[in-house]
Amino acid sequence: MTLWDLFWGFFVANVLGYGGGPASIPLMQEEIVNHYGWLTNEQFADVLAVGNALPGPIATKIAAFVGYQVDGWAGFAAAILATVVPSAVALIVLLRILNHYRQSNVVRGMTLMVQPVIAVMMLLLTWEMGKVSIGSIGIWQSVGIAGVSLWALTKGKMHPALVIVAAFVYGGLVLSSSMA
Secondary structure, rough: HHHHHHHHHHHHHHEEEHOOOHHHHHHHHHHHHHHOOOOOOOHHHHHHHHHHHOOOOOHHHHHHHHOOOOOOOHHHHHHHHHHHHHHHHHHHHHHHHHHOOOOOOHHHHHHHHHHHHHHHHHHHHHHHHHHHHHEEEHHHHHHHHHHHHHHHHOOOOOOOHHHHHHHHHHHHHHHHHHHH
């Protein structure tokens, strides 16, 4: 019954958590702590904190940890499947529907009109990240790193992962010594 409970608990939290990780975290907490008692509130807070520090979707990381903690590798697999499969299936179905009706003016209008919204959201995210960067390392370091990154990505044709690694190295070697 444990594998079914793991699957069902994470499936419910992720299907009802419309909007992604932030919306599903309270539902996951309800299932993990209150309903099944797999973790205490303190343990859940620790998992959430560590999960937020790691790259990738938070819901998947919480599912992986709790599933493994509860029932080893089988629990890991059950929790991950329940977390990933519903949204993956929904994505595939929606994209097939959109692809089937791509000639429709309604579908073309929907997909074209959402692009500016996404662009604005990305600009706002960039603005917020820029403010944080300037506040923590200063305007000249921020502008310099942004400029070098822009050049490396556009003119230098570097892979984004390499630019991120270079920024990590720069931050670890140069910025850490100037902040000490």
